[in-house]
Amino acid sequence: MSLLKLLKNNTRNVLIKCNESQLIFISSRKLSIVPSSYDGENPAPKFFSSGIQILLKRLTRPDYAKVFRKRSNSNAPMLETPQYKFLTDEELQIEKEKANQSADRLLQMPPVVKVHEPINDVLSKDPALVGFDSAKYLFTDISFGVANEHRLIVERDPDGILRSCDHDVRKRLNQIYFPMLGRKIREPLIFADDEKLHSLLDRQKYEYVLDRACVQYEPDEPKFQKVTSITYQHIDTNMQYDLLRSTRHFGPLAFYLTWHKCMDSLMFELVQTGAIREAVLLMSLRHAVHGDLKNGADSDALGKQVLTTPVQLSKSEYLTEEDIQLDNKCIECLDAYIVNNSTMKSQQGLALQGFREYYQQMVELSRGLKKAHGTA
Amino acid sequence: MSLVTSVRMLFKRVTLSDIRTIRNIRFYSDQPSESADDQQNSIDPLKDRTKSVPVETSIRYLQSKAYKQTYGDNPVWFLYRRNHRGGVAPKHTRRSCVRNGVISTGNPCPICRDEYLVLEPRNTKLLEQFISEYTGHILDAFKTGLCQKKHKELLLAIEKAWDQGYLTYDVPFREYDYSLYNKNIN
Numbered sequence: 390m391s392l393l394k395l396l397k398n399n400t401r402n403v404l405i406k407c408n409e410s411q412l413i414f415i416s417s418r419k420l421s422i423v424p425s426s427y428d429g430e431n432p433a434p435k436f437f438s439s440g441i442q443i444l445l446k447r448l449t450r451p452d453y454a455k456v457f458r459k460r461s462n463s464n465a466p467m468l469e470t471p472q473y474k475f476l477t478d479e480e481l482q483i484e485k486e487k488a489n490q491s492a493d494r495l496l497q498m499p500p501v502v503k504v505h506e507p508i509n510d511v512l513s514k515d516p517a518l519v520g521f522d523s524a525k526y527l528f529t530d531i532s533f534g535v536a537n538e539h540r541l542i543v544e545r546d547p548d549g550i551l552r553s554c555d556h557d558v559r560k561r562l563n564q565i566y567f568p569m570l571g572r573k574i575r576e577p578l579i580f581a582d583d584e585k586l587h588s589l590l591d592r593q594k595y596e597y598v599l600d601r602a603c604v605q606y607e608p609d610e611p612k613f614q615k616v617t618s619i620t621y622q623h624i625d626t627n628m629q630y631d632l633l634r635s636t637r638h639f640g641p642l643a644f645y646l647t648w649h650k651c652m653d654s655l656m657f658e659l660v661q662t663g664a665i666r667e668a669v670l671l672m673s674l675r676h677a678v679h680g681d682l683k684n685g686a687d688s689d690a691l692g693k694q695v696l697t698t699p700v701q702l703s704k705s706e707y708l709t710e711e712d713i714q715l716d717n718k719c720i721e722c723l724d725a726y727i728v729n730n731s732t733m734k735s736q737q738g739l740a741l742q743g744f745r746e747y748y749q750q751m752v753e754l755s756r757g758l759k760k761a762h763g764t765a
Numbered sequence: 766m767s768l769v770t771s772v773r774m775l776f777k778r779v780t781l782s783d784i785r786t787i788r789n790i791r792f793y794s795d796q797p798s799e800s801a802d803d804q805q806n807s808i809d810p811l812k813d814r815t816k817s818v819p820v821e822t823s824i825r826y827l828q829s830k831a832y833k834q835t836y837g838d839n840p841v842w843f844l845y846r847r848n849h850r851g852g853v854a855p856k857h858t859r860r861s862c863v864r865n866g867v868i869s870t871g872n873p874c875p876i877c878r879d880e881y882l883v884l885e886p887r888n889t890k891l892l893e894q895f896i897s898e899y900t901g902h903i904l905d906a907f908k909t910g911l912c913q914k915k916h917k918e919l920l921l922a923i924e925k926a927w928d929q930g931y932l933t934y935d936v937p938f939r940e941y942d943y944s945l946y947n948k949n950i951n
Contacts, residue, residue, distance in 0.1 A: 437947040461901030462935040468899060495938070500946040538945060571937040579930040589930045600936035608946065 422622045426614035431503040435678055436644055443696065444674045445640035448667055449496065452702055455635040456492050498640040505609040511552045518549040527554065529562050537563045556610070571604040580605065580616055590623045599638045621645045625654050647678050653733045660740040663704060663747065665719045666695045672726055683729040688722055708755040720745060808867060814880060815866035823883035827890045840894035841882060842875040842909040858906045861914040874912045884918045886926035895919055901934055
């Protein structure tokens with residue numbers, strides 16, 4: 390790429406000193422996203438705990454129209470025509486249950502775990518074998534019925550040491566003998582090249598990048614955590630959370646933001662779009678992960694109450710008295726959070742004020758309607 | 766006597782040949798010879814495929830009025846029809862339309878006939894025309910009419926585009942076994 394093009398794409402500050410020596414200072418805006426991985430505390434026990442799993446599933450707000458959209462990854466030679474059936478009420482209930490189960494399968498969250506430790510155990514040292522060959526020998530146990538993770542893969546180095554292979558060699562050999570659909574042996578250029586990854590993210594193909602990362606890498610690989618962290622930060626800076634809602638990746642995104650204590654952007658977006666019940670759920674998630682909210686216990690109790698109400702995909706026109714009470718409690722809880730723990734106080738405060746006014750109008754409208762219909 | 770006549774004939778032959786060689790003698794020069802020029806002029810410019818068009822030109826061509834007038838909204842292979850005897854076409858299309866840098870067949874395939882259609886990973890608008898919008902499969906050469914060489918180039922370009930992120934596809938679903946990562950279950 391020419392220097393001019395490099396300047397155009399990456400420059401934030403350009404300083405050209407017209408002295409004896411010309412100095413051009415180029416700072417790339419892409420460097421503001423720093424990849425991170427879970428290499429400190431293990432997030433798995435918290436991630437897999439049932440309370441947090443329920444909260445994350447509720448935050449993804451599954452819209453079945455998006456979850457069950459047509460995908461062209463089946464490799465079937467012909468398309469299937471849709472089936473129309475006449476069902477009784479009980480049969481309809483059974484079909485709805487089946488739909489819920491297949492939605493749960495499609496929305497299964499990729500695990501959030503700590504980075505794996507390198508494998509370094511020597512099985513035997515045979516210096517008598519030195520000079521036998523100049524190449525390493527890799528031995529793989531391809532017996533049927535053994536899971537890829539527990540497969541025995543060892544290597545004999547030219548200096549006679551027999552050791553277990555490290556994770557990258559294991560993954561490569563497992564892919565050669567037992568290939569997984571969609572996984573490449575050679576690393577795809579979208580992950581190897583930073584530019585290509587960022588061009589995909591700038592075109593907002595977040596779900597595509599995350600899906601490919603899930604297929605290409607294991608969840609405990611450092612490269613997977615690096616790619617996903619870059620993607621989550623890009624989504625956070627551009628506030629494009631809606632693109633990942635109703636997909637399997639929203640849970641890990643929310644968990645990542647909460648773990649690193651930068652969920653305020655998400656909170657702001659929730660309040661702005663009027664999803665204050667989900668904002669309360671986000672608060673209880675933060676309390677469950679870190680436990681450092683002042684009104685943590687309140688938010689927990691309120692969150693449990695919210696979980697009993699059904700999922701709100703769109704704003705309801707008709708509000709019952711219980712709805713109004715619950716929403717007022719949510720607003721108070723959020724107020725306390727904004728005052729105490731938020732990092733975007735002014736913006737969130739303004740958004741909450743806007744929501745309060747809008748909600749007041751909605752309450753008056755629904756109360757007026759009830760009076761007019763005579764059901765008050 | 767015969768010796769004299771033979772010597773005289775020899776002398777004549779040498780002098781004549783000298784004149785001839787003087788006329789036709791070519792010293793070493795940097796100018797290209799005329800006979801090679803004759804060969805080049807005989808190539809039909811419409812069939813000349815020695816010069817490759819850059820990708821950027823091809824991308825601009827796909828947005829141009831000329832392209833719109835030629836192909837409209839259809840894919841480039843839509844109106845192409847192979848010439849064969851009988852009702853059913855042979856299973857394989859021809860090996861290649863271009864031989865020695867020149868189109869040497871009648872009815873060349875949809876890509877070879879238009880020199881501004883370049884099969885490259887960056888030329889996504891052209892590559893998408895050969896991928897089925899319903900199944901995501903790459904269309905067969907039997908359907909599109911491409912010669913085998915261009916069909917292989919197309920497969921290569923699409924695979925590179927998928928690898929480099931110019932084109933996207935629906936990624937196969939990966940199911941996780943939580944028991945491997947969640948020690949609470951075990």
